[in-house]
Amino acid sequence: MEKKKNSVMNIVCIILPVIAVLCIAIGWIAFSTANPRLMPGPVEVFQRFIRTFTNPVARVILPGHIWASLRRVLIGLIFAWIIGIGLGVLVGWNKKVRAVLGSVLELLRPIPPIAWIPLVIMWFGIGEFSKVFIVFIGTIFGLIVNTSAGIKLVDKINIDVGKIFGGNQRQILTEIVVPTALPSIFAGIRTSVSSGWTTVVAAEMLGAKAGLGSLVTKGWQGNDMALVLVAVISIAAIGALLSVLLSKLEKVVCPWNQI
Amino acid sequence: MERDNREVKVRTENLTKQFGDLLVLDNISFDVKKNEFLCVVGPTGCGKTTFLNCLTKIYTPSKGEIYIDGEPADPKRHNISFVFQEPSAFPWLTVRENLEFGLGVKKVDKKEIKSRVDKILDLMGLKDVENAYPRELSVSVEQRIIIGRSFVMQPDLLLMDEPYGQMDIKMRFYLEDEVIRLWKELGSTVIFITHNIEEAVYLAERVLILTNKPTTVKESLKIDLPHPRNIADPKFIQYRNYITEAIKWW
Ligand SMILES: Nc1ncnc2c1ncn2[C@@H]1O[C@H](COP(=O)(O)OP(=O)(O)OP(=O)(O)O)[C@@H](O)[C@H]1O
Numbered sequence: 001m002e003k004k005k006n007s008v009m010n011i012v013c014i015i016l017p018v019i020a021v022l023c024i025a026i027g028w029i030a031f032s033t034a035n036p037r038l039m040p041g042p043v044e045v046f047q048r049f050i051r052t053f054t055n056p057v058a059r060v061i062l063p064g065h066i067w068a069s070l071r072r073v074l075i076g077l078i079f080a081w082i083i084g085i086g087l088g089v090l091v092g093w094n095k096k097v098r099a100v101l102g103s104v105l106e107l108l109r110p111i112p113p114i115a116w117i118p119l120v121i122m123w124f125g126i127g128e129f130s131k132v133f134i135v136f137i138g139t140i141f142g143l144i145v146n147t148s149a150g151i152k153l154v155d156k157i158n159i160d161v162g163k164i165f166g167g168n169q170r171q172i173l174t175e176i177v178v179p180t181a182l183p184s185i186f187a188g189i190r191t192s193v194s195s196g197w198t199t200v201v202a203a204e205m206l207g208a209k210a211g212l213g214s215l216v217t218k219g220w221q222g223n224d225m226a227l228v229l230v231a232v233i234s235i236a237a238i239g240a241l242l243s244v245l246l247s248k249l250e251k252v253v254c255p256w257n258q259i
Numbered sequence: 260m261e262r263d264n265r266e267v268k269v270r271t272e273n274l275t276k277q278f279g280d281l282l283v284l285d286n287i288s289f290d291v292k293k294n295e296f297l298c299v300v301g302p303t304g305c306g307k308t309t310f311l312n313c314l315t316k317i318y319t320p321s322k323g324e325i326y327i328d329g330e331p332a333d334p335k336r337h338n339i340s341f342v343f344q345e346p347s348a349f350p351w352l353t354v355r356e357n358l359e360f361g362l363g364v365k366k367v368d369k370k371e372i373k374s375r376v377d378k379i380l381d382l383m384g385l386k387d388v389e390n391a392y393p394r395e396l397s398v399s400v401e402q403r404i405i406i407g408r409s410f411v412m413q414p415d416l417l418l419m420d421e422p423y424g425q426m427d428i429k430m431r432f433y434l435e436d437e438v439i440r441l442w443k444e445l446g447s448t449v450i451f452i453t454h455n456i457e458e459a460v461y462l463a464e465r466v467l468i469l470t471n472k473p474t475t476v477k478e479s480l481k482i483d484l485p486h487p488r489n490i491a492d493p494k495f496i497q498y499r500n501y502i503t504e505a506i507k508w509w
């Protein structure tokens with residue numbers, strides 16, 4: 001009985017996402033056939049997709065634009081991860097650091113990543129550094145807060161076990177506190193990837209030679225809706241891909257959390 | 260009572276512990292001898308766990324001092340193992356890694372770690388689940404991990420806080436014999452807290468009976484029976500009944 005229920009649930013869980021995607025596709029086709037001026041249909045978008053290779057936008061083919069965006073996100077994120085997680089551990093573990101940084105963080109964290117864009121452009125112009133820095137500043141506060149929250153989750157009894165085995169502060173931090181926090185750190189990383197990705201696209205829309213955001217703007221300004229859709233679908237696909245990669249990585253890094 | 264000429268391992272001097280207004284341990288003094296097996300029994304909430312926490316510096320005594328080998332107790336200096344009352348296996352480590360943990364902290368040689376852990380995995384019947392995570396296992400198996408994690412340290416001073424409370428009776432009997440074996444083999448000093456009076460009489464060379472809060476030592480009773488003991492032995496039953504009465508009538 002229990003087993004039967006489970007297998008029914010499994011089938012439902014496989015079918016539902018397929019149905020959801022189908023619904024969107026059908027809605028798209030229906031809407032585009034009814035309003036061909038407002039919305040190009042799938043066939044047209046696919047043809048536009050092919051043309052991004054034969055007839056590159058701004059002399060860059062689609063993968064080049066994807067890579068331009070991806071590179072900015074990755075560089076920004078790597079710095080944000082290293083510094084954000086490091087600071088988060090300090091804030092969570094050390095009362096003095098928390099006293100100094102805690103209230104600053106509370107102030108800065110609610111600022112939506114996109115709100116940093118105008119500020120950063122005013123400070124550093126519209127070049128490559130700005131775009132990377134926007135990703136960095138837009139994601140670091142969330143990382144710090146998630147990490148420090150995870151650090152604070154540590155079970156006192158586990159620290160006691162470490163102390164009784166004669167562990168020093170460093171051993172307790174790296175071998176007990178940080179592993180406890182890993183799932184929260186990963187939650188922070190996951191959020192940072194999606195908000196970093198959104199932010200970079202938004203920043204590119206304001207001005208960039210290459211990048212998926214710049215494709216959106218070019219399509220928009222050139223009244224080329226199909227190009228906009230090619231860019232939007234690429235943005236969604238890369239976002240989904242990053243999130244799948246991250247959950248795979250999480251399974252490797254925190255296997256105990258999957259049980 | 261017979262004299263015990265062994266050296267003193269743990270000396271508790273005028274130990275007092277208060278939590279705010281709540282006086283838990285009230286000026287307690289007693290010694291534990293080297294290589295002694297001491298069981299501590301007492302009513303629920305009388306401060307047994309609190310005593311062990313003072314011994315391991317998890318709590319600071321309000322007054323008094325505990326010495327190990329004549330020095331103030333310090334887990335950094337003394338080779339102590341503690342089996343907590345609550346489940347305390349590390350959820351992010353596999354069973355094997357949990358057992359390796361303390362040895363890693365003490366920087367024991369890799370080969371030595373492997374051979375000791377292999378032996379304990381066998382002893383605790385954990386061989387089949389060595390690569391599982393504690394969350395996948397039952398509470399009683401988790402408790403075996405914690406006991407194994409303590410045994411593998413070959414501690415000088417083994418503290419056990421109702422370690423077998425979660426076990427079924429068969430496992431309990433088996434582990435009672437194992438702790439006796441370990442104690443004899445290593446010459447460790449064992450302080451074993453239990454609610455189960457039969458267990459106390461089965462294991463202990465001496466039973467320390469505590470009163471209700473504010474807690475003092477009501478009696479220190481030597482169990483004068485050779486190991487292994489027979490729970491059906493009339494003398495055994497006599498001890499058991501005596502302690503049961505002693506806890507009932509404060
Ligand atoms: N950290 C603490 N803060 C305040 N009160 C505490 C604390 N730890 C223990 N107590 C109190 O001290 C008393 C003794 O607690 P303890 O856990 O030592 O008892 P115990 O003898 O181990 O009980 P049990 O048989 O239930 O294990 C209890 O009344 C408890 O509420």
Ligand SMILES: [Mg+2]
Pocket residue numbers: 307308309344420
């Ligand atoms: Mg207790």
